[in-house]
Every structure is written in structure tokens, then in C-alpha cells.
Amino acid sequence: MHLDGIHHVAIIASDYRRSKRFYSEILGLKVLAEVYRQARDSWKLDLALPDGGQIELFSFPGAPARPSYPEAQGLRHLAFRTTDLDVAVQSLTAQGVACEPIRIDEYTGKRFTFFADPDDLPLELYET
Structure with missing residues (x-):
């Protein structure tokens, strides 16, 4: 396959x-x-x-609500690639979307953050 x-x-x-x-x-x-x-x-x-x-x-x-926190089994989150995490976070914040503090992936050294959609589904921005 x-x-x-x-x-x-x-x-x-x-x-x-x-x-x-x-x-x-x-x-x-x-x-x-x-x-x-x-x-x-x-x-x-x-x-x-x-x-x-x-x-x-x-x-x-x-449709029933999906439990997100604490994390439930199944799809954990949806991650979007971005080349400029700071600009993406600023854009979301300016539109009233809260982002978690930026973290560093301990394995890749890449920066990332999480935010939520209107139903509190976890979304990630991952800088490439």
C-alpha cells in the first residue's frame, strides 16, 4: 500500500x-x-x-459533545504547518483566539502552540 x-x-x-x-x-x-x-x-x-x-x-x-479535557481516546488534535509561528499567533490573538504559550518540541527543536476552535477542539500550529 x-x-x-x-x-x-x-x-x-x-x-x-x-x-x-x-x-x-x-x-x-x-x-x-x-x-x-x-x-x-x-x-x-x-x-x-x-x-x-x-x-x-x-x-x-x-450530535453529542466530544470530551477534550482531560484528553479522550481517539484523534488528539489537528495540526497546521506554518513558516512563521509568531505572525500566526499574533493574527489569532488579534481576532480574539487565545493561544497557549509557545513551546519547543523536545525531539525536533521546532516551535509550536495550541489553540481551540469554537467547539474547543484542540488545534495546533507547528512551525516548519
Whole structure:
């Protein structure tokens, strides 16, 4: 088997409009498509990542909350690459998004920080 990369990451939002604004306006991801799926009473928003991957943002009425803290089993976080961590943190902070203090990866020596989306899903910025 040969894998070429991640195609997409799917996220279910508790407040679709709030999360749509966060991912498209605050993080600046380009909207590829948005559809309303009447049979599921659900919106689906496809967002482009700079490396060709995508985030699929969904609304599902009545979806249960995901425990994040303490960390639950399953997907731990979604990390975004950036070449300038300071600029990225300043941009998020200016838009009211709190970031944890910048840390250094003890194995790679690279800098990183965590922040959260509107549903408190853990997101990471990793400087490359």
C-alpha cells in the first residue's frame, strides 16, 4: 500500500455558522463547496488547506459533545504547518483566539502552540 497524504479531516460543529466563520474567516481557509443535505438536516462545507488537503465541516442536529479535557481516546488534535509561528499567533490573538504559550518540541527543536476552535477542539500550529 502507498498513501500519498491526508485527503480530508471531518469536523462536526455544534454551531455551524460560528465554526464556518472561524475556519473560513479567522483561519482563512478557502471555501470549495457548501451544500445543505435535506435528508440529514445537515450542512457540509468543504474547505481547502494550502497543501491540497481539505477540512469537511458538518452540522448534525443533536450530535453529542466530544470530551477534550482531560484528553479522550481517539484523534488528539489537528495540526497546521506554518513558516512563521509568531505572525500566526499574533493574527489569532488579534481576532480574539487565545493561544497557549509557545513551546519547543523536545525531539525536533521546532516551535509550536495550541489553540481551540469554537467547539474547543484542540488545534495546533507547528512551525516548519
